[in-house]
Amino acid sequence: MNATTARDRPQPILVMHQVRGGYGDADILQGVSLAVMPQEIVVIVGPNGAGKSTAMKAVFGLVRIRSGAIVFDGEDITGWSPDRIVRRGISYVPQVDNVFREMTVHENLEMGAFLSKGDLSAAFDRIYALFPDLKAKRHALAGDLSGGQRQMVAMGRALMLEPKLLLLDEPTAGLSPKYMQQIFQICRDVRDSGVSILLVEQHAKQALAFCDRGYVLATGANRHEGSGRELLEDPEIAQMFLGG
Amino acid sequence: MMEFLNFYVVPGIVTGSVYALGAIGITLIFGILRFGHFAHGDLATSGAYLALGATALLGLTPWAALPVAMVLTALLAYGIHRLFYRHLESRPKILTVIASLGIGMMLRSIVQVVWGVDPLAYGSGIARAQAFGPLMLRPREIATLALTLALVAALLAFLRYSKWGKAMRAMSDNPDLARLCGVDNDRVTRLTWFIVGALAAASGFCLGINTELTTMMGWSAMLSMFAAAVLGGVGRVEGAVVGGLVIGLAEELSVLLVPGPYKSATAFVILLAILLLRPQGIFKGKVL
Numbered sequence: 001m002n003a004t005t006a007r008d009r010p011q012p013i014l015v016m017h018q019v020r021g022g023y024g025d026a027d028i029l030q031g032v033s034l035a036v037m038p039q040e041i042v043v044i045v046g047p048n049g050a051g052k053s054t055a056m057k058a059v060f061g062l063v064r065i066r067s068g069a070i071v072f073d074g075e076d077i078t079g080w081s082p083d084r085i086v087r088r089g090i091s092y093v094p095q096v097d098n099v100f101r102e103m104t105v106h107e108n109l110e111m112g113a114f115l116s117k118g119d120l121s122a123a124f125d126r127i128y129a130l131f132p133d134l135k136a137k138r139h140a141l142a143g144d145l146s147g148g149q150r151q152m153v154a155m156g157r158a159l160m161l162e163p164k165l166l167l168l169d170e171p172t173a174g175l176s177p178k179y180m181q182q183i184f185q186i187c188r189d190v191r192d193s194g195v196s197i198l199l200v201e202q203h204a205k206q207a208l209a210f211c212d213r214g215y216v217l218a219t220g221a222n223r224h225e226g227s228g229r230e231l232l233e234d235p236e237i238a239q240m241f242l243g244g
Numbered sequence: 245m246m247e248f249l250n251f252y253v254v255p256g257i258v259t260g261s262v263y264a265l266g267a268i269g270i271t272l273i274f275g276i277l278r279f280g281h282f283a284h285g286d287l288a289t290s291g292a293y294l295a296l297g298a299t300a301l302l303g304l305t306p307w308a309a310l311p312v313a314m315v316l317t318a319l320l321a322y323g324i325h326r327l328f329y330r331h332l333e334s335r336p337k338i339l340t341v342i343a344s345l346g347i348g349m350m351l352r353s354i355v356q357v358v359w360g361v362d363p364l365a366y367g368s369g370i371a372r373a374q375a376f377g378p379l380m381l382r383p384r385e386i387a388t389l390a391l392t393l394a395l396v397a398a399l400l401a402f403l404r405y406s407k408w409g410k411a412m413r414a415m416s417d418n419p420d421l422a423r424l425c426g427v428d429n430d431r432v433t434r435l436t437w438f439i440v441g442a443l444a445a446a447s448g449f450c451l452g453i454n455t456e457l458t459t460m461m462g463w464s465a466m467l468s469m470f471a472a473a474v475l476g477g478v479g480r481v482e483g484a485v486v487g488g489l490v491i492g493l494a495e496e497l498s499v500l501l502v503p504g505p506y507k508s509a510t511a512f513v514i515l516l517a518i519l520l521l522r523p524q525g526i527f528k529g530k531v532l
């Protein structure tokens with residue numbers, strides 16, 4: 001159903017066009033192009049060191065972009081600072097160190113809405129409804145939670161300001177299959193509430209099965225793209241990741 | 245027993261308050277700006293002498309001069325950041341540490357040029373100690389404890405409940421993530437220097453009013469302040485307070501065991517012990 005809604009609305013929410021860039025002089029990204037449609041879950045898979053995280057950071061203004069363009073919701077955001085991008089409607093959950101360990105769950109969520117001046121009670125209600133586990137733990141320090149709960153804090157934090165696009169870097173890394181399915185289910189709920197999601201996954205098989213569309217990234221450029229099913233059925237990709 | 249309380253414990257707590265106020269600044273700078281600030285003792289000295297200046301120029305009583313000195317020292321601390329440390333922000337932190345040693349020397353020299361090298365005092369009146377049960381407390385000792393309590397309570401409440409206090413904690417906890425949340429790095433840094441400068445002035449003032457003003461007083465107290473910060477857990481405000489009190493008490497009580505001149509070695513011994521045995525400190529701070 002969502003795939004059809006996405007196709008009915010041709011204007012993508014995010015476009016990366018031939019993005020090259022990296023941290024120092026060497027370009028990690030050698031021409032990455034991808035698009036995310038409204039209310040779509042798009043997954044990036046690829047081998048370790050392929051530049052998946054770097055591509056995501058590039059969207060969020062955290063790496064130097066040498067050439068190419070990043071367009072969000074019809075506006076060129078290439079080279080914008082992260083706080084300006086947050087205000088514009090993108091949230092990002094990094095792969096590691098994505099919570100404030102010494103702050104409570106509630107304070108973590110509050111930091112997610114740091115740029116908001118208004119009343120946050122509706123936002124808290126929304127997040128606690130999405131993550132009921134967190135409500136019970138709201139006065140616990142984020143650093144004391146289990147990996148899965150910490151990931152929920154990180155996602156909750158990123159969703160406080162009602163972004164239009166959520167960037168998730170390996171949200172299920174190190175989690176048990178049960179938590180992994182829970183996180184995927186939350187992603188679907190979030191998408192159904194109107195948010196587009198771009199996520200990086202190392203569990204390629206499961207992620208491709210659950211996403212709307214996927215990209216395969218290798219050595220800093222995208223090699224394949226298609227619906228999750230197309231990619232899963234592609235023998236070349238199966239050989240690359242899915243153990244043949 | 246009474247002698248023990250009045251000659252060792254009370255002075256220990258007063259000295260401990262001085263260390264606590266200094267150690268909070270050291271721990272905040274380490275937690276948020278991530279370097280050891282070796283001009284901290286001399287920042288405290290500057291604050292103490294600025295209060296002296298305010299009594300002379302404005303005709304204020306010492307305690308009325310303290311808020312003036314706290315504001316001036318806050319501006320001084322921020323000014324030092326703007327003029328010196330800020331330009332080293334993108335370089336390895338060791339450069340800022342070394343620079344702070346130089347800044348300390350500079351501050352000390354300025355104080356010596358303006359006020360001379362002889363010891364000075366805020367006032368000449370000898371205040372009598374009043375009896376509180378078995379305790380004999382002087383008004384300045386009571387005021388020192390009350391001031392420390394009030395400042396610590398205000399700071400803890402600020403860090404816990406206010407938006408920018410939380411931003412400071414977020415910055416200390418995970419600077420990259422704080423930036424992703426839209427926290428303005430420069431603003432937190434500025435706020436940190438204001439708070440740290442004001443507390444350093446309070447620390448130096450309390451030291452001066454309970455003993456005397458010397459240009460070396462902050463420099464000499466700094467090792468104890470660092471020991472207090474490390475003992476409490478680097479980055480931990482509550483830790484710095486507890487650490488300050490422990491070091492202050494330990495120094496005063498050490499006189500019972502070793503000759504007086506070794507008093508200042510106590511902090512060094514505690515610092516070494518804590519680094520070897522529990523480098524995260526009492527309150528689980530950052531490991532150095």
Ligand SMILES: Nc1ncnc2c1ncn2[C@@H]1O[C@H](COP(=O)(O)OP(=O)(O)OP(=O)(O)O)[C@@H](O)[C@H]1O
Pocket residue numbers: 023024028046047048049050051052053054055095202
């Ligand atoms: N902060 C950094 N500074 C310099 N180089 C970096 C930095 N982060 C990553 N790299 C390099 O960029 C390349 C791509 O890293 P990236 O983290 O984007 O890979 P990835 O596809 O996310 O891998 P993984 O599956 O391990 O998370 C790697 O060679 C890595 O060493």
Ligand SMILES: [Mg+2]
Pocket residue numbers: 052053054095169
């Ligand atoms: Mg990665």
